[in-house]
Structure formats: C-alpha cells, structure tokens
Amino acid sequence: MPAISKREQIITEALRLFYQNGFNATGIDRIITEAGVSKKTLYNHFRSKDELVLATLRKRDELFRNNLMRETERLASTPREQLLAVFDVIAAWFQEKGFSGCMFINAAAEFSDTQDPCRIVSAEHKRLVCDYIRGLAEQAGAKDPDNLSKQLNLLIEGAIVCTYVGADSDAAGRAKEMANVFLHSALD
Amino acid sequence: MPAISKREQIITEALRLFYQNGFNATGIDRIITEAGVSKKTLYNHFRSKDELVLATLRKRDELFRNNLMRETERLASTPREQLLAVFDVIAAWFQEKGFSGCMFINAAAEFSDTQDPCRIVSAEHKRLVCDYIRGLAEQAGAKDPDNLSKQLNLLIEGAIVCTYVGADSDAAGRAKEMANVFLHSALD
DNA sequence: TTAAAGGTAAACCGATCGGTTTCTTTTGTC
DNA sequence: GACAAAAGAAACCGATCGGTTTACCTTTAA
Numbered sequence: 001m002p003a004i005s006k007r008e009q010i011i012t013e014a015l016r017l018f019y020q021n022g023f024n025a026t027g028i029d030r031i032i033t034e035a036g037v038s039k040k041t042l043y044n045h046f047r048s049k050d051e052l053v054l055a056t057l058r059k060r061d062e063l064f065r066n067n068l069m070r071e072t073e074r075l076a077s078t079p080r081e082q083l084l085a086v087f088d089v090i091a092a093w094f095q096e097k098g099f100s101g102c103m104f105i106n107a108a109a110e111f112s113d114t115q116d117p118c119r120i121v122s123a124e125h126k127r128l129v130c131d132y133i134r135g136l137a138e139q140a141g142a143k144d145p146d147n148l149s150k151q152l153n154l155l156i157e158g159a160i161v162c163t164y165v166g167a168d169s170d171a172a173g174r175a176k177e178m179a180n181v182f183l184h185s186a187l188d
Numbered sequence: 189m190p191a192i193s194k195r196e197q198i199i200t201e202a203l204r205l206f207y208q209n210g211f212n213a214t215g216i217d218r219i220i221t222e223a224g225v226s227k228k229t230l231y232n233h234f235r236s237k238d239e240l241v242l243a244t245l246r247k248r249d250e251l252f253r254n255n256l257m258r259e260t261e262r263l264a265s266t267p268r269e270q271l272l273a274v275f276d277v278i279a280a281w282f283q284e285k286g287f288s289g290c291m292f293i294n295a296a297a298e299f300s301d302t303q304d305p306c307r308i309v310s311a312e313h314k315r316l317v318c319d320y321i322r323g324l325a326e327q328a329g330a331k332d333p334d335n336l337s338k339q340l341n342l343l344i345e346g347a348i349v350c351t352y353v354g355a356d357s358d359a360a361g362r363a364k365e366m367a368n369v370f371l372h373s374a375l376d
Numbered sequence: 377t378t379a380a381a382g383g384t385a386a387a388c389c390g391a392t393c394g395g396t397t398t399c400t401t402t403t404g405t406c
Numbered sequence: 407g408a409c410a411a412a413a414g415a416a417a418c419c420g421a422t423c424g425g426t427t428t429a430c431c432t433t434t435a436a
Binding site: 020021022024025100101102104105106107108109110112114122123126127130150151153154155156157158159160161162164165166167168171174175178181182185 | 208209210212213288289290292293294295296297298300302310311314315318338339341342343344345346347348349350352353354355356359362363366369370373
C-alpha cells in the first residue's frame with residue numbers, strides 16, 4: 001500500500017479537473033493522463049464515470065466543510081462572531097486562484113435529473129452547511145436558529161452567484177453586511 | 189418567408205433542450221431532430237454550436253426579462269410594491285414545471301473560461317436584471333438605489349440556488365421577507 | 377519459489393460528437 | 407414555366423466519448 005493510494009490520486013485529480021472544467025467536458029482519458037494512472041486502474045477503483053463523479057463530490061463536501069469550520073473557528077471565537085466570520089471565509093475562497101464557483105451548484109447545472117445521485121449529494125451538501133450555521137446560531141442564542149441559518153445560507157448562495165456569474169467583486173462584503181442585520185434582529 | 193422562420197424554430201427548440209438538459213449534454217443531432225430541421229439548415233443559420241448557444245442565451249435573456257418586467261408591473265402598481273412583487277414573480281417561476289434553475293448560472297457552470305462569450309452574456313444578463321431593479325429603486329425614492337438593487341439582486345440569486353440546488357421549497361418567500369427589511373431601511 | 381494481485385501501456389469496441397459534402401426536392405419569385 | 411435560393415435526407419469525416427480486453431511487468435506474501 002503506497003503512501004498515497006491510487007484511488008486518492010485519481011479522486012484528487014478528478015476533483016481538480018471536474019471543478020475547473022466541468023463534468024461533461026472532462027473526459028476519462030484526461031483524468032488518467034493527469035493522474036498518471038492507467039485506464040484499467042481507474043476502472044478497478046470505480047465502476048463508471050458516474051461513480052467517480054459521485055466520489056469526487058463527496059470528497060469535495062468533506063474538504064469544503066472541514067475548511068469552512070476550521071477557518072471560521074480560527075477567525076472568531078464566539079458563536080456570534082463566527083456567524084459573521086463565515087462571510088470572511090467565503091470572501092477568501094472567492095479570491096483563490098482557480099475559483100470556479102460552487103462545485104455543487106455546477107453539478108446541479110449539469111445533472112438535470114433531480115433524482116440523480118449527484119443532485120442528491122449536492123442537496124445534502126447544502127443542508128450540511130446550513131446545519132453547521134444553525135449550530136452556531138443555537139450556540140449564539142438566536143431566537144429562531146433554524147430561520148436565521150436559512151437566511152444566512154441564502155445570503156451565502158447569493159454571494160457565490162453574484163461573484164461567479166455576475167462578476168460582482170464585493171458580493172461577499174455586501175452579504176456580510178446584510179447578514180449583520182439579521183443577526184441583530186435574531187440576537188438582540 | 190414562413191410565419192415562423194427556421195432560425196426561430198431552431199432557437200426555440202435549442203432553448204428548451206439546453207435549459208432542460210444542459211449545453212454539453214445536448215448534441216446537435218438531438219436539436220435538429222426535435223426542431224424538425226436538417227443539419228444543413230442549422231449550419232446555414234449558425235456557424236457553429238457555440239454560436240447557437242450564444243443565440244439561445246440572448247433569446248433567453250430577452251424572454252426572461254420581458255416576462256419579469258411584465259409580471260412585476262402586473263402584480264403591483266407602485267415602484268415600492270413592485271420591488272417586492274419581483275419575489276412573487278420568481279416564486280411563480282420556481283413553480284413552473286420544467287424549472288431547471290437559472291440558465292445563466294447553468295451556463296457559467298459549463299463554460300469555465302471567464303472570457304467565453306457565453307460567460308460575458310451571462311454576466312450581462314445579471315447586470316440587466318439588476319439595472320431593472322435599480323430603476324424601480326430610483327422611482328421608489330431609495331436613499332441608495334444602487335446599493336438596494338444589489339442587495340435585492342443578491343437575495344434573488346440566493347433564492348434561485350436554495351430552491352434549485354438546496355431543494356428549499358420556500359426560499360422565494362424567505363427572500364421576500366428579507367428584501368422587505370432592506371426596503372424599509374432604504375425607504376423610510 | 378511461486379503465484380496471486382495490482383499495476384502499465386496500448387489496442388480495441390461501438391457510439392456519439394461537431395461539422396462537411398453531395399445530391400435531390402421543395403419553394404417562392406420574376 | 408423558368409430559375410435560383412433554401413431546405414431536406416443521408417452519407418461521410420476525423421476526433422473523442424465511456425468502457426473493455428489483452429499482454430506484459432512488478433510487488434508482495436505464503
């Protein structure tokens with residue numbers, strides 16, 4: 001067993017390519033070339049491209065949420081401050097080179113069947129991010145944590161789209177200001 | 189010259205298929221079959237698939253904004269009410285059968301190059317919608333119409349994503365309530 | 377020592393991709 | 407009725423798609 005398993009190599013490279021260039025636009029041949037792996041090996045680890053796509057989405061969810069939680073808790077110490085810090089974390093994300101929007105929004109755009117496993121994983125990801133925020137809202141003592149978390153989540157999605165599609169360079173900052181308004185009404 | 193030109197037939201069908209199934213996933217053969225048109229005719233009217241995609245996006249922008257303005261002005265009479273009515277219009281859009289999110293968000297997901305003409309048209313569309321809202325905000329006498337329009341626009345984008353990706357069934361209603369908060373601070 | 381497991385490279389598969397070409401038929405106009 | 411433009415049907419192009427197969431090469435553990 002090598003330090004980095006072949007499976008991990010493939011997922012890592014597929015993650016990069018799918019995120020950067022889209023799912024349908026990225027062929028298997030491209031993935032195996034850049035991962036430095038043979039086609040047979042890929043199909044030893046994944047039954048089909050669909051299964052690989054699903055595995056990369058799950059990996060992305062894991063990496064994204066871990067980073068979100070780590071950075072949020074690094075930037076602020078109290079739950080209330082953390083609810084705002086979330087917007088600083090996504091602002092930093094928007095600045096990353098290679099930023100290509102939200103991979104799950106992108107996946108939803110390419111897989112039109114709502115029952116497609118990719119769509120289910122994408123909806124699940126959005127729910128999990130919202131769950132994290134609701135946890136912070138509860139800790140902060142919000143009157144209606146569920147409502148507050150859904151409001152902040154909507155602002156996050158809006159900021160992503162305004163930045164990526166609308167090329168609005170300060171959408172994260174605007175969303176943070178807007179979030180502050182709802183924080184006050186939910187916590188004062 | 190027939191009542192409906194071949195060009196219009198092609199664009200109409202391409203619009204449906206691209207919106208419903210995605211751009212890369214929709215082949216030329218499928219479009220000509222469903223449009224009832226020969227391949228030669230399609231390539232008489234459009235130099236390439238890329239050009240057809242671009243034409244359908246422009247058509248979509250026209251149809252979408254015309255509908256948005258018409259419905260908004262049908263539902264409410266004063267600019268202030270119209271700013272809120274926008275959210276009722278998108279709520280109705282979300283309910284339409286065949287709703288597949290925002291075609292321009294979807295396009296941005298598939299065309300990763302920011303300089304791609306499709307991306308430029310998509311950004312332009314978002315700007316034009318925002319412009320319309322800013323016009324309403326000006327008429328309503330908002331203190332900072334530009335800021336208000338960007339806030340409301342961000343809420344619209346958030347509602348679209350929460351509905352389509354997150355499967356949140358009341359995102360439009362939530363966005364409307366949130367919009368009302370900013371309307372009050374900008375107009376009172 | 378050996379044999380299984382897992383790897384590589386490359387040929388191969390049928391299907392589909394975007395796009396072109398050829399030839400025939402229809403269509404609208406003088 | 408003659409004629410040119412537009413459209414249709416279908417063969418064809420090279421490239422790529424997702425996926426399989428074959429043959430050979432390492433590693434590793436019994």
